[in-house]
Amino acid sequence: MSQLIQVIASGLAIGSIYALIALGIVLLYRTTSILNFAHGEFGLFGTFMAFTFFNSLKLPYPLSFLLSLLAAALLGGIISILLVKPARASFNIGLAILLAALAYGLGVNLIISAAIGIAIAVVSYIFLEQPNRNPSELGLLILTLGVNLFLQGFYSLSFGSDNKILPSIVSNTSIKFAGASVSLGSIFTSLMGLVIMLLLWLLLNHSKIGLAMRALAQREDVAKAMGIPVRLVSFATWATSAALAGAAALLLAPSTLLSPSLLLDPVSKGFVAAVIGGMNSLPGAIVGGYILGLLELFVGVYISNELKASLAFIIVILVLILKPHGLLGKPEIKRV
């Protein structure tokens, strides 16, 4: 009995982290139909900023928590400006960064490499504008992959790839409950997860910008014709999605070590949770996250710890066979 309570408590905690990641992915996918492979990197940015605020600037913990969420949101928003259709600039910037990195790798001075990058960006913007005016969904997906690689390199370069410790916001103790000892951290994580989901619900259902986000997700052309500022709404969507990733990363970081590979596993689990719930359903993302978190713990404790790693993918296969659109997803009908 006491073990069961412990398993459920830890399962809910890890489940709410998966759910937050899945919510971010689904929110963005619904509204802009972009599958964001840089999602984890947005979250990482939040944790690294929190680390900087807390350790170097000595800000109080809750303040650095909030500021780093804001920083993650801002990063997401800025990336949206590059990727929103027509993504004229993004291809050129990507090309420039690639060539600058190549030059740097070949041993050229950093400033000269940067100059080469800027020159390439300007030249390619002038000459290569036409073919990538309206990148396809696949093109945007590849662009997010590029953003992912770029940010990973950036983190390793500026924060180092060694492990850091981000302290927990609550004390590292456990409370006794019906014979079981449940760590305060996992209770805090679960509660924060619920609070953030509630905030997201309020944003989407009781604010003007949330209404516009939902409208844009359903009929982009009509929303546009109604005078909804598509760029602003898309900025807000990316920012919200990135803030969700940041929140998940900040909740996860204290229980493990902070490094550029912190979110590698949770983000892939977040994608799995999103698929289980149905890629275009927000409640589905929450359900998927909790199901995955709880089942992982149950299987790990009661069946076998080896099975835990492959469990997520077994569940995805099962769900896709039984319900191809996910548990709460709706079939997507597209007029061509």
Next chain:
Amino acid sequence: MNILELNAVESGYHKRLNVLKAVSLKVEQGQCVAILGSNGAGKSTLLKTIMGLIDDEPRKGEIIAFGKAIQNKSTEEIARSGIAYVVEGRGMFPELTVFESLQLGAFHRKDKAGIKNDLDKIYEVFPRLAERPKQLCGTMSGGEQQMLAIARAMMSAPKLMMLDEPSLGLAPLLVQDIFQTIKSINSSGTGVLLVEQNATQALKIADYGYVLESGRIVLEGTAQELRENENVRELYLGVSEAKTDKRIFVKRQRRWN
């Protein structure tokens, strides 16, 4: 005064396909203008071009709305300038409620009292919508959806309303209802640009009309003139004088001039 004026507008898709060829037309203040044409004539392209929904179009010509050139403006700016666009097929947001859709219609308005006032007025015109503000749009019938599409456009307090085939897929009685509503919107001072295949109904409420064929305006005139035009009667109103004449075996050539 003209609230909308198109001068030799050429438009199409992907810089290659040329759909509209030197289209010129105008909508005067408080006027209801109908554009008739068969499938593929370019009617919807015309409205999308005005609305700025096709990238990099129009390639030639100018579009003037309320005295300002809008051909290079973004869709958002065009909508804010006072043009509402009711898309073909009603363009519902299936997962939004009726109330939310109407709120969305007034997205760029700031006057809270005016929005409330307009909402009450719209509920008066469409009691069906007043009964069920919480219903999801996707679950409504076609007629209700068309009413909502028009109501949503009214919420933006437009000076010009453009409608793309409002009669599409509706029963004849409902079509009459919808056209009555459009007429009453028009008589309250809003200019109307109506694109329609149902020429009989469109010419009943319109003041002026254009016939669009293969991307060209082939005929224009007051609604009365169009109703009496032999070609319009035969092609769009379905009244054929030649039918009784058994001696004509060859299909009569259409000559507009």
